[in-house]
Amino acid sequence: MENIVAEISRLKKSFGRNDVLKDINLKIEKGKNLVVCGKSGSGKSVLIKCLVGLIEPDDGKIILFGKNISDLNDDELNLLRKKIGFLFQSAALYDSMTVRENLEFPLRDVKLKSKDEIDTLVLEALKNVGLENAIDKMPSELSGGMRKRVGLARALILKPEIILYDEPTTGLDPITSKEISQLILDVQKKYNTASIIITHDVGCARITANRMIIIKDGASVTEGTFKELSESKDKWVNSFFK
C-alpha cells in the first residue's frame, strides 16, 4: 500500500437536486496512469476538482499522500497542491502573462537561489513539451495544441508527484491528440509521476492507460486494463471502445 499516492472512497457530490457523483472509489499508484472514462456530464471533471479541493464533496474520503484533505486547513492544502500538477481542459493559461510568466507563476512561493535557476526550470519545462521557442509569446498567439502543451509545461514545472489531466485531447485534431497522448506517456516515464487522465478519447486511453475506470451514473462501475475493458462482455462498457 506504500505505492498508493491518492485514494478516493465512497465520494458523493450533488449540485442542487442533481446527484453528480454517487459512489466513486479509486486508487492511484505511484508512477502509474489511471484513465477515467465516462459519458459527457457523468461527473469526471467534478471528480478531479474534488481531488484537489476546488470542489468540496458532500460525503466520502479523499486521501492524498496519506492525508485526508478534509482535515487540512488552507495553508496545508496549498502546500499539498504543490505536489500536484493540473492540466485544465481549456489549458487555463493566464491571458495577461507571457508563456514565460505563466510558467514562472507557480514558482513564486518556491525558494530558489537565483533568476538563472528559475530560467533553467522554465526552459527545461518548455523543452519537455517542445515549445522553447514560444517562451515570449502571449497565450493569444498560440494554437489550441500549443496552449495545451504550455499548460502541461506549467503543470510540470514544480515536478509534481501526481498530474491530473482534464480532457487533454478534447478539441484537438487526431495528430495533435496523438502527440499530446505521447507527451503524457513521456512525462510519466521521465518523472515517474502518477496521473489521472479524464478522457473519452479512446486513442488517448489506449496510449496512456495503465489502468482504466469507467464511470456510469455517478459511480465507478468497472476497472481494469485497456485490453480487459475493451474486451468486456458488458455492452455499455464495450460501447466506449467502438
Place this chain on the structure above:
Amino acid sequence: MSIDLKISGEVELVKVNEPSENQYLKRVKDFFEDVTKLTRFTFRFFKEVVKPRYEFNEFFKQSYLIGYKSFPLVAITGFIMGLVLTIQSRPTLVDFGAESWLPAMVAVSIVREIGPVITALIFAGKVGSGIGAELASMKVTEQIDAMEVSGMNPFKYIVVTRVLSATLMLPVLVVAADAIALYGAYIGVNLKGDVNVHLFFLQVFEKLSFSDVFPAIIKTFFFGFAVGLIGCYKGYNSNNGTEGVGKSANAAVVIGSLAVFIIDMIAVQITSLFI
C-alpha cells in the same frame, strides 16, 4: 422514417412576464444571500490584506492600469465639468449681480461634491466594469482555479491588489480632476469676462477651506474601495459562462455607482455633524 409530433392533453396559458409570489420571495432571498456573500467577501479582504505574502509587483501594475490609464478620461471629464458648470452658473449669478462670486462658487461646488462624485462615477464605469469583466472571464476560463491548484492564493493576488489600487488611486484622480476642472472653470469665466489667472485662483483659494477639501478627499477613499470591491466580488463570483461575464461587468457598474451615491449621502450627513 416519418415522425408524428402531437400535443396531447390540455394546454394552459400562463402569463410569463409577471413574476409569481414565489419568484418575488426568491428575489428577496437572492438579494439577502448576495448581501451576506458580499459581507463575507469584505471580511475576507480585510483578513487577507494584512497577511503576508504581499503582492507589491501586482499592486503597482494594477495601480498603473487603474490610475495612470484612467487619467486621460478623468482629465477630459474634469475639464468639461468645470467649463460647463461655470457657463451654466453665470446667468443666475449675473441676475443677482453676484458675477464676481463665480470662481468661488464653482470651486466650492467642484471640490466639495461634483468633482469627487462625477470622477467616482466615471471610475465605476471604466475601472469597475473592467475589473468585473476581467475577473469573470478569468473565472469562466478556469484561470482562477489554475492559480488555486498551483498552491497560490488567487484572492490575495487578484482581489486584494485591485481593491487596494482602486482605493488609493481614486483620491489621486479626484485631486487631478478637481485641479483640471478649476482650470476649465477659469476658461469658462474668461469666455464672457476678463479675469486673470492670479485673481481667479486667489478668489478660489480665499473661499476654499480645510473643511471643504479634507472630507471630500476622505470620502473618495471609500468610493474607490466600494468600486474596486464590488467589481472584484461580481467578477470573482461570476457564473453562467460568457453570459455571466457581461452580467458581472454590468452589475459592477450599476452597483458600484449606486454605492458611490449611498456613501456620498452618508458622508455628507456625517460631515454636516461636525462642520
